[in-house]
Amino acid sequence: MSKLVTKALALCILGLTVILPSLQAAKTNVLYKDQVAVIMYHHVDDDAKSGGTITTKLFEDQLTYLKSKGYQFITLRQFKDFMQGASVPHNAVLVTFDDGYESFYINAYPILKSMRIPAVNFVITNDLENPLASYIPSLSRDEIVEMTSDTNFIDAQCHTNNFHYKLPDGSPALIGRMVTNGKKETDEEYKQRVIGDTQACVAKLSELYPEPIDSYAYPFGYFDARAIDYVGQGGMKYAFTIVPEMATRDIDPMQIPRINAGNSMITPEVLHNSILRRIVAASNPSAEVPLAETLSQLGGKATVSGGAVTILYGSAQWQGKVNGAGLTNGTATVTLQKPLYTKNNKVLIGIKDLETVIGAQIVYNPTVQSYAVRQSPAVKK
Structure with missing residues (x-):
C-alpha cells in the first residue's frame, strides 16, 4: 500500500511540474x-x-x-x-x-x-x-x-x-x-x-x-x-x-x-x-514626439534647415517653422495646439498635431518601442 501511495504522489508531483510552468x-x-x-x-x-x-x-x-x-x-x-x-x-x-x-x-x-x-x-x-x-x-x-x-x-x-x-x-x-x-x-x-x-x-x-x-x-x-x-x-x-x-x-x-x-x-x-508587432499601448508615452524620428517610423520624412521645417508624408508636403504655430501644404493650413520647438537638437511636435497633419491615428507599440499608423478601413460610418 505504501508503495502505491508513494507512486501516486510521485505522479502527482510529475504532473504539477508539467502544469505549473505553463500556468x-x-x-x-x-x-x-x-x-x-x-x-x-x-x-x-x-x-x-x-x-x-x-x-x-x-x-x-x-x-x-x-x-x-x-x-x-x-x-x-x-x-x-x-x-x-x-x-x-x-x-x-x-x-x-x-x-x-x-x-x-x-x-x-x-x-x-x-x-x-x-x-x-x-x-x-x-x-x-x-x-x-x-x-x-x-x-x-x-x-x-x-x-x-x-x-x-x-x-x-x-x-x-x-x-x-x-x-x-x-x-x-x-x-x-x-x-x-x-x-x-x-x-x-x-x-x-x-x-x-x-x-x-x-x-x-x-x-x-x-x-x-x-x-x-x-x-x-x-x-x-x-x-x-x-x-x-x-x-x-x-x-x-x-x-x-x-x-x-x-x-x-x-x-x-x-x-x-x-x-x-x-x-x-x-x-x-x-x-x-500590432500591440497597442494604452496611451502614447509622451504628448510630444521627435518629428523626424517619428515620421521615419511612420513611413514619412521631416527635414529642418535654417529653422524651416518640411514634412513629407504620402503625397503631401507640409511647410512650417521652428517655434511656428502652423503648418501649410499650399492649400490647407493646420493650426498647431503647441508650436514646434527644439529640445536636445531635435524638433518636437505634439502627437495630436502630427495625427492631424497625416490624417491618421498614431499608436505606440511598447514591444518594439516605436510608433506606427493604425490601419483602418477606407470607409467610416
Missing part, C-alpha cells in the same frame, strides 16, 4: 492588456493547396505555441462583453474561421475541443441546403448542432446567406449593384437585398442553437458605409474585417480588425511576432 507563464508573461488579437483562418486541410489553407499540424502547432507563450483564448461571448466594457484576460486571443467549410468540423474542431480553445465560424448559410455541392464541402446543420451543443465555446455566426460571390462587373455582391434585364437596382432595392440576406442568415442559424446571431464577417473583406448600415439593420451588432490590427474598445464594433493566421507560410513564431 505561471500565463500569469507572468503579460504581453498586452485590455485588447484582443482576433486571428483568422479559412480552411484546415492536409491535401488542399491555397493561400487560405493550412495543415492540421500547422494549425495545432500554432495554437500550442501561443499557449506556451502565455496567450489566453476567449469565447465570442467574452469578446462581445469586452467590447461593451468588460475585462478580458491578459494576452487575449479570439480564434475565427470564415466560409463554414466542413474541414472545420473534420480537422480543426477535434484540435480545438481537445485543447479547449474557443472559436467562431462565420457560415454562408445558403450552403446549408446542400453542403456537399460546394467546390469545398461545407458544414451541415447536424455538424453545427453537434459542435455547439457538445461544447460551450464553439459558435456559428454569419458570413452572409448568399452573398459570397462577385457580380459580373467584379464587385462583391454585398456592396455592388445588381443589374437585371439591363436595369440596375435602385438604392431601395439594394437596401432591402442586403437587409433581407442578413435576416435570412440570422433565421437559419437561429434554428440550430440558442446563442444570439449578431456577428458577421464581410465576404472577401469588402464593405462600405451603406453595407455597414444595412447589415446592422439586418440584426448585426459586430462585424469583422481583414484589417490586420489589434481589437480595442475604441474601434467601431462594425469594423473589427483581424490578424491572418491561416496561411501555410505563417509559422507559430511568425504568428506570435505578427501579434507582437
Whole structure:
C-alpha cells in the first residue's frame, strides 16, 4: 500500500511540474492588456493547396505555441462583453474561421475541443441546403448542432446567406449593384437585398442553437458605409474585417480588425511576432514626439534647415517653422495646439498635431518601442 501511495504522489508531483510552468507563464508573461488579437483562418486541410489553407499540424502547432507563450483564448461571448466594457484576460486571443467549410468540423474542431480553445465560424448559410455541392464541402446543420451543443465555446455566426460571390462587373455582391434585364437596382432595392440576406442568415442559424446571431464577417473583406448600415439593420451588432490590427474598445464594433493566421507560410513564431508587432499601448508615452524620428517610423520624412521645417508624408508636403504655430501644404493650413520647438537638437511636435497633419491615428507599440499608423478601413460610418 505504501508503495502505491508513494507512486501516486510521485505522479502527482510529475504532473504539477508539467502544469505549473505553463500556468505561471500565463500569469507572468503579460504581453498586452485590455485588447484582443482576433486571428483568422479559412480552411484546415492536409491535401488542399491555397493561400487560405493550412495543415492540421500547422494549425495545432500554432495554437500550442501561443499557449506556451502565455496567450489566453476567449469565447465570442467574452469578446462581445469586452467590447461593451468588460475585462478580458491578459494576452487575449479570439480564434475565427470564415466560409463554414466542413474541414472545420473534420480537422480543426477535434484540435480545438481537445485543447479547449474557443472559436467562431462565420457560415454562408445558403450552403446549408446542400453542403456537399460546394467546390469545398461545407458544414451541415447536424455538424453545427453537434459542435455547439457538445461544447460551450464553439459558435456559428454569419458570413452572409448568399452573398459570397462577385457580380459580373467584379464587385462583391454585398456592396455592388445588381443589374437585371439591363436595369440596375435602385438604392431601395439594394437596401432591402442586403437587409433581407442578413435576416435570412440570422433565421437559419437561429434554428440550430440558442446563442444570439449578431456577428458577421464581410465576404472577401469588402464593405462600405451603406453595407455597414444595412447589415446592422439586418440584426448585426459586430462585424469583422481583414484589417490586420489589434481589437480595442475604441474601434467601431462594425469594423473589427483581424490578424491572418491561416496561411501555410505563417509559422507559430511568425504568428506570435505578427501579434507582437500590432500591440497597442494604452496611451502614447509622451504628448510630444521627435518629428523626424517619428515620421521615419511612420513611413514619412521631416527635414529642418535654417529653422524651416518640411514634412513629407504620402503625397503631401507640409511647410512650417521652428517655434511656428502652423503648418501649410499650399492649400490647407493646420493650426498647431503647441508650436514646434527644439529640445536636445531635435524638433518636437505634439502627437495630436502630427495625427492631424497625416490624417491618421498614431499608436505606440511598447514591444518594439516605436510608433506606427493604425490601419483602418477606407470607409467610416
